[in-house]
Amino acid sequence: MRNFILLIALFFVTQWLLKKKLRHANERAQAAARTGGRASSLSARAESGANGANSASAPPQLADPLIRCAQCGVHTPRSESIVVAGECFCCADHTHRVAARPSGRDVR
Secondary structure: OHHHHHHHHHHHHHHHHHHHHHHHHHHHHHHHHHHOOOHHHHHHHHHHOOOOOOHHHOOOOOOOOEEEOOOOOOEEEOOOOEEEOOEEEOOHHHHHHHHHOOOOOOOO
């Protein structure tokens, strides 16, 4: 019974170490992609602490925020959305539909 519990504990420790190693490898690959090949010298300095700033403390790059279409409710990136009269739309077709329908102020 003792061997079985030891085997289970060894399994979980091994899984934890593998995940930690993969996470570290992914962080290095992302740093290399951001710097465009200069990662080898920069990561060596970051690991030794020569530059004084930790690369992990840098704020993450945020994606383009999503905006909800006033016509259909689909979320699109802000850079791809169309803004007409203060309302955001996902495509030009929806802007024409909203512009074509009469509003409460126009109808008498």
